[in-house]
Amino acid sequence: MTEYTEFEGKNVDKALEKASQELNQTIDQLQYDVVSYGSSGIFGLVGVKKAKIRVRTQNGGNPATLQNEAKAQAKGLVSDAFDDEKNSETQKTVERKVQSPDINPADLDQAVKDGCDALQRFVDVISEGATIGAEHSDGRIIFKIESSNSALLIGKRGQTLEAIQYLLEKIINKKNEARIRVLVDVEGYLEARKTNLERLATKMADKAQKASKPVSIGQMNAYDRRIVHLHLKDNHAVRTQSIGDGYYRKLVIFPKKRRRSKT
Numbered sequence: 001m002t003e004y005t006e007f008e009g010k011n012v013d014k015a016l017e018k019a020s021q022e023l024n025q026t027i028d029q030l031q032y033d034v035v036s037y038g039s040s041g042i043f044g045l046v047g048v049k050k051a052k053i054r055v056r057t058q059n060g061g062n063p064a065t066l067q068n069e070a071k072a073q074a075k076g077l078v079s080d081a082f083d084d085e086k087n088s089e090t091q092k093t094v095e096r097k098v099q100s101p102d103i104n105p106a107d108l109d110q111a112v113k114d115g116c117d118a119l120q121r122f123v124d125v126i127s128e129g130a131t132i133g134a135e136h137s138d139g140r141i142i143f144k145i146e147s148s149n150s151a152l153l154i155g156k157r158g159q160t161l162e163a164i165q166y167l168l169e170k171i172i173n174k175k176n177e178a179r180i181r182v183l184v185d186v187e188g189y190l191e192a193r194k195t196n197l198e199r200l201a202t203k204m205a206d207k208a209q210k211a212s213k214p215v216s217i218g219q220m221n222a223y224d225r226r227i228v229h230l231h232l233k234d235n236h237a238v239r240t241q242s243i244g245d246g247y248y249r250k251l252v253i254f255p256k257k258r259r260r261s262k263t
Contacts, residue, residue: 008050031056049246140181150187201228219248
C-alpha cells in the first residue's frame with residue numbers, strides 16, 4: 001500500500017526542500033502532489049497560508065498500479081461532486097451560522113462607541129476628512145465611512161477594507177463574551193459588491209449547466225462566499241460548495257445531474 005507524508009513551507013519550493021532534507025532524497029527523486037500552493041494573505045498578516053505537498057514515502061510499486069490508484073481517486077471525486085442525492089445536505093451545512101449568546105444592549109451600545117473611536121483612528125492614518133457612522137441590528141454592527149478617498153480605503157479587490165474590518169472586529173469582541181458581527185462599508189461599496197457578485201454567480205451557474213461540469217469562482221472571503229451561496233440556493237439546477245482551508249477558499253458551482261424522463 002502506498003504511504004504518503006505531508007510537508008509544509010512558505011511556498012512549494014520550501015516545502016520540497018524540507019521534504020528532501022528529511023527523506024534524504026534529491027528534489028528530482030521526490031514523487032509528490034501539491035495539496036496547496038499557499039497564500040500570502042492580506043499584508044502578509046491576515047489569511048496567511050503555508051504551501052503543502054504530499055510525498056510518496058514508500059518505495060516500490062509499478063507505474064500501472066500508481067495510475068490505477070490515481071484513476072480510482074479521480075473517479076471517487078467526480079462521483080462525490082455530482083451525486084446531488086448524497087450531498088443534498090452539503091449546501092445547507094456550509095458556513096452555517098453559529099448561534100451566539102444574547103448580546104446585552106448596553107454592551108452593544110458600548111461596542112458601537114468603541115468601534116467608531118477605533119475606526120476613526122484607522123481611517124485618519126489613511127485618509128483625511130473621513131467621517132464615521134454606525135447602525136446595529138440583530139447583534140451586528142455596520143460601520144459606514146464617508147470619504148473623498150474611498151478607493152484608498154477599499155484597496156485592491158477590497159483587501160484594505162477587509163483588513164480594517166478584521167482588526168476592528170477583533171478589538172470589539174475582545175471585551176465581549178457574545179460575538180458581535182462587524183461590517184465596515186465605504187461609500188456603499190458593500191451593496192455594489194453584492195450586486196456584482198450576484199451577477200457573476202448567475203453567469204457562472206449558467207456556464208456550469210451548459211458545460212455540464214463544475215466551475216470555480218477563484219478565492220473568496222467568507223462574506224463574499226455567503227452572498228453567492230444565498231443567491232444560488234434556490235437554483236435547483238446547481239449546488240455550491242466552498243473548498244479549501246483558511247480565510248480564503250474557492251467557491252465551486254456544481255451542475256446537478258439531469259434526471260432522464262421515463263418513456
